[in-house]
Amino acid sequence: MTKIDTRCIHAGYTPGKGEPRQIPIIQSTTFKYETSDQMGRLFDLEDSGYFYSRLQNPTVDKVAARLADLEGGVGAILTSSGQAANLFACINIAKAGDHIVAANNIYGGTFNLLGVTLKQLGIETTFISESSTDDEIRAAIRPETKLIFGETISNPGVEVLDIERWAAVAHEAGIPLVIDNTFATPIHCRPFEWGADIVTHSTTKYIDGHGTTVGGAIVDSGNFPWDKHADKFPGLTTPDESYHGLTYTKQFGKAAYITKAVTHLMRDIGAIQSPQNAFYIGLGLQTLALRTERHAKSALTVARWLESRPEVAWIRYSDLESSPLHALQQKYCPDGTCGVMAFGLKGGRDFNNRFLDALRLITIETHVADCYSCVLHPASHTHRQLSDEQLRAAGIAPDLIRLSIGLENPDDIIADLQQALEAAAR
Numbered sequence: 419m420t421k422i423d424t425r426c427i428h429a430g431y432t433p434g435k436g437e438p439r440q441i442p443i444i445q446s447t448t449f450k451y452e453t454s455d456q457m458g459r460l461f462d463l464e465d466s467g468y469f470y471s472r473l474q475n476p477t478v479d480k481v482a483a484r485l486a487d488l489e490g491g492v493g494a495i496l497t498s499s500g501q502a503a504n505l506f507a508c509i510n511i512a513k514a515g516d517h518i519v520a521a522n523n524i525y526g527g528t529f530n531l532l533g534v535t536l537k538q539l540g541i542e543t544t545f546i547s548e549s550s551t552d553d554e555i556r557a558a559i560r561p562e563t564k565l566i567f568g569e570t571i572s573n574p575g576v577e578v579l580d581i582e583r584w585a586a587v588a589h590e591a592g593i594p595l596v597i598d599n600t601f602a603t604p605i606h607c608r609p610f611e612w613g614a615d616i617v618t619h620s621t622t623k624y625i626d627g628h629g630t631t632v633g634g635a636i637v638d639s640g641n642f643p644w645d646k647h648a649d650k651f652p653g654l655t656t657p658d659e660s661y662h663g664l665t666y667t668k669q670f671g672k673a674a675y676i677t678k679a680v681t682h683l684m685r686d687i688g689a690i691q692s693p694q695n696a697f698y699i700g701l702g703l704q705t706l707a708l709r710t711e712r713h714a715k716s717a718l719t720v721a722r723w724l725e726s727r728p729e730v731a732w733i734r735y736s737d738l739e740s741s742p743l744h745a746l747q748q749k750y751c752p753d754g755t756c757g758v759m760a761f762g763l764k765g766g767r768d769f770n771n772r773f774l775d776a777l778r779l780i781t782i783e784t785h786v787a788d789c790y791s792c793v794l795h796p797a798s799h800t801h802r803q804l805s806d807e808q809l810r811a812a813g814i815a816p817d818l819i820r821l822s823i824g825l826e827n828p829d830d831i832i833a834d835l836q837q838a839l840e841a842a843a844r
């Protein structure tokens with residue numbers, strides 16, 4: 419099995435004789451053992467096996483293994499949300515007194531998580547432009563910096579990150595690059611191939627793809643040499659008191675980081691995915707290659723149409739040949755990025771609001787990246803408490819409309835946009 423669309427269907431689960439064809443939902447909190455010694459060995463991490471679904475569950479693990487395969491990693495975990503995945507990805511290696519460098523165009527929820535909540539826990543973040551030069555990235559790194567964080571395709575700005583360059587600067591400083599690959603998905607970009615060390619996902623978006631299930635994931639490339647920078651990552655390279663002095667890098671080698679995320683963070687914080695929800699995520703992965711191809715193809719058709727319209731002041735979609743980000747898009751996502759684009763209308767707020775209100779097929783939602791086409795105007799919705807000045811400081815133009823192209827026929831999507839533009843002009 420080499421082609422990624424084949425692996426979407428089969429990776430992570432191969433049934434034996436008479437076993438379910440589809441990944442079965444094992445809706446059980448706990449698992450049975452025969453002897454006290456068998457159970458004891460599980461708690462010493464000497465045997466692997468299921469004992470409690472807060473740590474591991476067979477359904478969740480099979481789906482995580484499918485995603486790990488698609489990303490090309492050594493292991494993965496599913497979490498209760500994308501927010502939990504990004505939190506875990508950071509605090510698995512950063513603690514109070516440590517520091518993070520992050521691109522400032524990342525998803526608002528992650529921006530808040532790093533800038534406010536982790537700061538309250540004593541972990542400081544320096545935000546820098548995603549277009550920073552190597553020297554600007556270097557200047558933000560401190561001796562106590564534990565990771566660099568960015569998004570392949572940013573939400574909502576849809577900028578493309580130069581992952582290979584950011585990874586090189588991170589590695590020069592002896593720290594990993596963590597990439598949130600939610601918008602590109604492993605179908606359109608595999609950040610590990612460009613040097614990223616850890617990948618995160620909000621599986622809520624394209625991976626679920628049908629608007630059913632909030633979830634997240636962390637995938638470990640297994641490539642980061644934790645032992646080479648042992649003094650920076652004592653949690654992985656020195657004995658863990660809560661596991662009888664076990665050292666993760668010694669015992670688990672390439673899977674040290676992802677194993678610690680399970681045995682520490684899942685055990686202590688418990689932001690787990692449920693077997694039922696993992697099942698939906700597994701179904702979503704099976705059609706991911708088909709769906710993302712259609713999302714990107716339809717979005718390019720719609721973006722070209724919008725670009726040709728006199729009412730449109732500007733449009734950002736890196737798959738457009740006219741985009742200043744097109745060269746980066748061609749490097750990292752040659753088959754297309756995603757279904758999300760950003761654009762602004764001429765004609766001010768009133769025209770803008772009449773346009774949004776006139777849309778019929780495309781609905782107003784605080785969501786993106788699933789089968790339903792939807793639209794959001796951050797200045798009126800998610801970011802409405804900010805002034806125009808504050809919006810610009812956050813990298814969001816006051817007229818920015820985020821449009822997420824679903825799986826409807828693109829002719830119908832364009833017809834809806836056209837009638838709404840005409841209605842707004844009346």
Ligand SMILES: *Cc1c(COP(=O)(O)O)cnc(C)c1O
Pocket residue numbers: 499500501502525527528569573598600601619620621622623632633634
């Ligand atoms: C939505 C999103 C998140 C947060 O995910 P939830 O599943 O909503 O918690 C994180 N990163 C990106 C890029 C997102 O789009």
